[in-house]
Amino acid sequence: MLETAIQPPEIMPSVFGPELPRQRAADLPGIVSLKVSQLFEDIAQAIYLRGDDLSVVRQATKEALDVVDMGMIKAQDSINILCSEHAFNILEGKPYAQMLKTIKDVVQERTGCQNIRLRFCAGGGITEAREIIPYFQLDSHFGGQVRGTGPFDRGVPIKTEIGTLYGLARVYDADWFIHAHNDDPREIYFHRLIDRALKPFTMSYARFETRSAYHMNFGNRSSNIVPRAIFDSPFVQEKFAFTCFLTTSPAGITGVDADNDLHQLNRRLTVNTLNSYGKLMRIFAEIDECVAVLDAGRWPWYLHAGGLTSGNLFKAPIDFMDLSVGSIRKEKGDVKLNSAVKALVINYAWRELFVELPRIYPTIVAGSALARGLAKRILKHSVVAESLQTAMEFALRISKTDKVIVFDGSYGSINLSPALGEYLLEKAPEVAQRVEEKLLPMWLLQRGIDSEAVQGPVLDRRSG
Amino acid sequence: MKKVYLLSKVDETKCIGDKICENVCPTGAIKVVNRKARVDETKCAACLECLDMCNEGAIRMVPRERPLTMGVDPLDVDQDELRALCDRARFDPDDPICLCTLTPAKEVAAAILKGAQTPEEVTLMTGIRTSCGMWCMAPILRLLKAHGLETAPPKGYRWYDVDANLWDIPEAVSQKYPEYYLEEDKKLYDESMLDNLILMLT
Ligand code: SF4
Ligand code: SF4
Numbered sequence: 001m002l003e004t005a006i007q008p009p010e011i012m013p014s015v016f017g018p019e020l021p022r023q024r025a026a027d028l029p030g031i032v033s034l035k036v037s038q039l040f041e042d043i044a045q046a047i048y049l050r051g052d053d054l055s056v057v058r059q060a061t062k063e064a065l066d067v068v069d070m071g072m073i074k075a076q077d078s079i080n081i082l083c084s085e086h087a088f089n090i091l092e093g094k095p096y097a098q099m100l101k102t103i104k105d106v107v108q109e110r111t112g113c114q115n116i117r118l119r120f121c122a123g124g125g126i127t128e129a130r131e132i133i134p135y136f137q138l139d140s141h142f143g144g145q146v147r148g149t150g151p152f153d154r155g156v157p158i159k160t161e162i163g164t165l166y167g168l169a170r171v172y173d174a175d176w177f178i179h180a181h182n183d184d185p186r187e188i189y190f191h192r193l194i195d196r197a198l199k200p201f202t203m204s205y206a207r208f209e210t211r212s213a214y215h216m217n218f219g220n221r222s223s224n225i226v227p228r229a230i231f232d233s234p235f236v237q238e239k240f241a242f243t244c245f246l247t248t249s250p251a252g253i254t255g256v257d258a259d260n261d262l263h264q265l266n267r268r269l270t271v272n273t274l275n276s277y278g279k280l281m282r283i284f285a286e287i288d289e290c291v292a293v294l295d296a297g298r299w300p301w302y303l304h305a306g307g308l309t310s311g312n313l314f315k316a317p318i319d320f321m322d323l324s325v326g327s328i329r330k331e332k333g334d335v336k337l338n339s340a341v342k343a344l345v346i347n348y349a350w351r352e353l354f355v356e357l358p359r360i361y362p363t364i365v366a367g368s369a370l371a372r373g374l375a376k377r378i379l380k381h382s383v384v385a386e387s388l389q390t391a392m393e394f395a396l397r398i399s400k401t402d403k404v405i406v407f408d409g410s411y412g413s414i415n416l417s418p419a420l421g422e423y424l425l426e427k428a429p430e431v432a433q434r435v436e437e438k439l440l441p442m443w444l445l446q447r448g449i450d451s452e453a454v455q456g457p458v459l460d461r462r463s464g
Numbered sequence: 465m466k467k468v469y470l471l472s473k474v475d476e477t478k479c480i481g482d483k484i485c486e487n488v489c490p491t492g493a494i495k496v497v498n499r500k501a502r503v504d505e506t507k508c509a510a511c512l513e514c515l516d517m518c519n520e521g522a523i524r525m526v527p528r529e530r531p532l533t534m535g536v537d538p539l540d541v542d543q544d545e546l547r548a549l550c551d552r553a554r555f556d557p558d559d560p561i562c563l564c565t566l567t568p569a570k571e572v573a574a575a576i577l578k579g580a581q582t583p584e585e586v587t588l589m590t591g592i593r594t595s596c597g598m599w600c601m602a603p604i605l606r607l608l609k610a611h612g613l614e615t616a617p618p619k620g621y622r623w624y625d626v627d628a629n630l631w632d633i634p635e636a637v638s639q640k641y642p643e644y645y646l647e648e649d650k651k652l653y654d655e656s657m658l659d660n661l662i663l664m665l666t
Pocket of ligand 2: 471485488489490493494503510514521
């Protein structure tokens with residue numbers, strides 16, 4: 001059942017990251033691959049996993065857009081297609097870039113509108129836009145009508161039910177906008193899968209003060225009122241044309257979903273995420289000990305293994321899909337980072353945003369070239385090994401485990417050690433049964449969804 | 465406590481004086497004078513915001529001759545006042561309120577008790593908001609307001625005053641949207657159990 005390690009997605013060079021690694025963890029002796037479908041056979045199947053042929057994504061986008069009303073867009077109007085940085089991290093970003101290009105082509109064809117701009121919304125700095133836009137040739141596809149914007153750009157006040165919040169002026173500077181996103185659950189421990197499809201209205205399309213209020217002035221369930229208030233505001237509603245999402249499962253890209261009603265799409269997304277990712281999330285909680293290897297080209301919390309981000313391992317012990325679980329302070333002792341992670345090996349990750357990880361986990365940096373590219377405050381709490389191989393040997397020795405999981409951007413399979421592979425295969429039947437019989441119905445019910453009504457692996461526009 | 469080793473430097477031949485840098489600088493260190501950006505070396509916290517935002521590539525970072533130290537010792541102020549201020553702002557004094565610098569609420573409170581009146585002054589004194597610059601603004605505003613200070617944003621778009629928080633959500637809104645667990649989260653907070661971003665990560 002365990003196979004030769006799969007080659008992970010390539011890392012895009014970035015000023016946010018160190019020098020590209022010479023060796024990937026998948027190349028190490030003793031790393032093998034476990035297909036997610038062998039763990040849970042009902043995980044929604046992928047239409048795309050790797051390669052340069054993106055015709056299936058283009059076709060899926062066209063089909064999804066077929067049922068969308070674009071009648072509000074007149075030929076002389078301006079329209080912003082809003083995209084967000086994280087999706088360019090999914091399978092090298094190619095499927096998302098293809099979806100964006102296709103949306104532009106279809107809108108142009110159906111409405112005659114020529115003034116279609118792409119607005120790239122950065123997670124942090126606007127440098128992300130300067131790197132990603134040319135890398136995916138978005139500038140040429142959009143005839144140069146592409147601008148980056150980020151949390152520090154000029155804002156626009158948005159009057160909402162919970163007070164005035166600030167969006168990014170450049171996001172809303174057209175007659176219409178299209179919300180073009182993805183359904184990666186990513187930080188379930190923050191958004192709790194409450195209105196996941198609306199979250200970008202705060203965390204991508206808004207100024208930094210609004211983002212800060214979302215994270216710091218609320219609990220992680222109640223914070224989701226912020227994007228809801230923004231999206232439902234008259235200002236935003238007046239400009240919203242429709243939404244189009246790249247949909248995923250741990251197996252890869254499952255399709256594209258689009259709708260004029262974001263709340264309806266959000267409902268489908270919620271069901272699909274719980275169905276597709278729920279079991280994998282809960283089996284991460286079963287891992288009793290492991291070495292985690294970071295080996296992909298984004299911030300350390302956002303690197304995928306079998307389609308699930310590393311943050312979901314660091315936060316695995318708590319079931320954050322269970323909405324009866326509030327946000328509990330660390331003094332209570334049960335929301336710390338996952339103590340099953342015995343050591344962290346960094347082979348590649350962007351250099352910041354993990355100041356806490358090396359303080360908590362024994363951390364080994366794979367080589368001095370990598371160390372030169374990491375932030376000082378991370379190195380202060382880490383040791384530097386000569387190479388990836390020696391970093392792994394050291395990590396295994398100090399952690400006294402033979403279970404290894406590699407976050408290298410892979411979907412479809414998890415690169416791991418045979419010991420962890422066997423362990424997960426053994427645990428999977430019980431996890432599957434628990435999720436199907438107990439947890440999934442509860443998760444759905446907590447979100448007002450009747451589990452009887454959502455049979456089948458993927459809910460789409462027609463079935464949902 | 466933050467040590468600053470770098471300094472922003474402007475290439476005047478490239479600078480077009482569009483003031484983008486001035487609008488993103490958390491300390492007010494960079495200002496456009498006679499259509500050219502100028503950096504006050506005593507205030508630059510090397511947050512890289514101006515470097516990131518300048519469209520002309522007119523900014524680079526250079527090493528400082530001597531590092532600049534930013535930090536306030538919370539023990540320098542009256543401890544009862546400090547605790548009372550943190551209480552009013554609803555922070556545990558030891559809570560880190562910045563994800564990057566891990567500055568605790570008590571250090572920001574101490575800076576305010578020592579005279580900081582604006583987010584810029586808080587940053588200059590403590591070094592908070594000098595890395596990603598993003599998550600810690602709401603806590604800073606909460607502490608300033610809890611001290612009774614007017615938080616009037618500067619001209620331009622360096623920061624806006626955002627007030628939205630769990631405790632001030634109108635009751636009607638709270639009841640209209642039970643799916644956000646607003647009342648439950650408030651209760652958890654009162655029991656001193658509510659978690660924020662930083663505590664989630666530690
Ligand atoms: S952002 Fe750049 S070009 Fe604009 S004023 Fe500042 S340094 Fe000059
Ligand atoms: S690096 Fe930061 S603190 Fe220094 S001048 Fe630029 S924006 Fe201001």
